[in-house]
Amino acid sequence: MxxxxxxxxxxxxxxxxxxxxxxxxxxxxxxxxxxxxxxxxxxxxxxxxxxxxxxxxxxxxxxxxxxxxxxxxxxxxxxxxxxxxxxxxxxxxxxxxxxxxxxxRPAAAHNVPAGLMRLVGRTADTVAILARLPCTRIMTVTGAGGVGKTSVALAVARTIVETSQYDVWCVDLSALSDPRCVSCAIATTVGLNTRSGGIASALATYFCSRSRPQWLVLDNCEHVVEAASAIAECLLSAVPRMRILATSREPLRATGENVYKLAPLGTPAATAGLSAREALRYPAIQLFAERAAARCSDFALCDDNAPVVAEICRRLDGIPLAIGLAAARLDAFCIRELLAQLDDRFTAPGSGQRTGAPRHRSLLATLDWSYQLLNEVERLVLRRLGVFADAFCLDSAMTIAADGETRAARIRDALSSLVEKSWVTVEKDGDTVRYRLLETTRHYARRKLAEAGELGLVGRRG
The missing domain is CATH 1.10.10.10 (Winged helix-like DNA-binding domain superfamily/Winged helix DNA-binding domain)
Structure with a gap:
């Protein structure tokens, strides 16, 4: 009894x-x-x-x-x-x-924030992630900086909360400067007070004691990726009814991990003569139109400005963060002036939300944040790849990135790592593999190449 x-x-x-x-x-x-x-x-x-x-x-x-x-x-x-x-x-x-x-049984617990803005163009991604979740206990959403990994993960988390079957805990790791604090951040999120020596064990005990299965969302793992991977494996091994959804520019490489690569929003390849109706078929243009109308009440997408808006979105590579920052400037500039400013795209797309993370308040800050996480060889290879205006093959990349002090094997490893970290995209056609930098990434790489004083040297190799 x-x-x-x-x-x-x-x-x-x-x-x-x-x-x-x-x-x-x-x-x-x-x-x-x-x-x-x-x-x-x-x-x-x-x-x-x-x-x-x-x-x-x-x-x-x-x-x-x-x-x-x-x-x-x-x-x-x-x-x-x-x-x-x-x-x-x-x-x-x-x-x-x-x-x-x-x-x-107590009601499901969670700390998932309510959505403040409509998530544009990501229905297929959230559905695909939700469909794959039952097949894995840990999934990582990867993609370029500003592509919307956090927004998609939170949308998935809100859907999980609605089922009332799981406790869902979102842990933002972006503010951490010490990888050793990852376990502490999780404990703080769930309200667990424990001594620093046995945090992982205490977390396992706590999650096992919950009456419902647990979902843990580890957001912004790239700068503490090894520590995040270690605690994820520890908890998954100790807590049979736990699942983890992570976001990072690169995979955690945890045992059993399933990776979902989040692509930029779709943009038209050709923008000239595009009508408003045709333009709104593309998610990137839908996002721009919504954000622009929210910031400037007299803005409306029409046949006259649709080609210009489409070109802005195309040149910003369909990156949601960059598009939102650009649209926010329409209260000060007209559409054509905004397009002209994209020649210096790192200062043109102004400031983000006051409450947002510092690295999300400008496109340059976002890329600088991720660039600092690269090692020296990866930085060298990335900035030198900025001379390519189009897709390139491995041999061309090796020639451009060659350095007297860096062996070919290290350059190949760096290129592979840049692909994994979403700096470089891969295009496959049968047995042919080519690489490409997004336009925004290419401009950033050339900027870094100039800062390093290598623009003339590497340009002559090309």
Whole structure:
């Protein structure tokens, strides 16, 4: 009788400790299932981190209280390396007990913020991610800076919250300067107070104690990617009912990871003569029109300005952050003036939201943030690739990026890493592989090449 904290043998009360009784309750609730050691410890010691030896002591006490002997009736089976299973027949006194248990469960908890703006052009992406989630316990959404990884992840999280089946915790890692603080950030998000020495173990115990399965959204992992990968693997191993959705410019490379590459919003290849109706078929132009109208009430997309808007979106590579920043300047400039300013695209698309992260307040800040995360060879290769106006092959990249102190193997590794980190895109046609930089990335790379004083040298190689 769990509600009354009683164990009876017929009419006689069985003497049993509170922790052993709690263990019995969870084992009986899930009779026939394997209940892991972490789940049992979380149930019996919900706010403490204890040694596994304590669990063994309580299981032994429980076996004794039940009168289990080697020749008598068996109640508990040990599943080596996993946990324990209640194997005796179970019959509930009331047939509605299962329904009552679900009715008494606490409501799903979450900290997912409500959406403040419509997510434009990402329905197919959110649907695709949601379709793939049941097949993996960890997925990372990758893509270029400003492409909308966080927005898509939050949209997916809101959909998960609506099912009321999961607790969902969003952890923003962007402000961290020390990778060792990743575990602390997760603990702070869920309201767990613990000592620094055993945070991972305490988190595992906490998540196992929750009555619902857990979703953890780790946002902006690129600058702490190794620490994020380590804690993700630790929690997934210790908490069977946990799943993780991460965002990063590069994959976490965690065991079992599924990667979803988020592409820029679609833009037209040719913009001349485009009508407003035709232009609005492209998500990037839809986004510009919405953001422009929100900032400047007299703006309306029409046949006269549609080709100019389309060219702005094309030259900004369909990057949502850049498009939003550009549209916000229409209260000071006309469409054609805005297009002319894109020759210096890193100062033209002005300031973002006052409450936004500093790196999202300008396109240059976004790229500078990601550039600083590259190693020296990756920076060298990236800025030298900026001389290519179109797609290029591996041999051309090797020639341009060649450096007397850098071996060819390191250049190839750097190019591979730049692809993985969403700086360079890959175009495949059968067995032919070519590489390309987005226009925005190419202009940024040339800017860095000039700052390094290499523009003339590398230009002559091209």
């Amino acid at each position: 769990p509600a009354r904290r009683l164990l009876l043998d017929g009419e006689s009360r069985v003497r049993i400790g509170s922790r052993a009784l709690e263990l019995l309750a969870v084992l009986v609730e899930r009779a026939g299932e394997v209940v892991t050691r972490h789940e049992l410890m979380a149930r019996a010691w919900p706010r403490s981190v204890v040694d596994e030896g304590n669990l063994k002591v309580q299981i032994a006490a429980l076996r004794k209280a039940l009168g289990e002997t080697s020749r008598g009736e068996r109640y508990l089976a040990t599943v080596v390396g996993q946990g324990y299973r209640f194997v005796a027949p179970v019959r509930s006194r009331t047939p509605l007990a299962e329904n009552a248990r679900h009715r008494d």
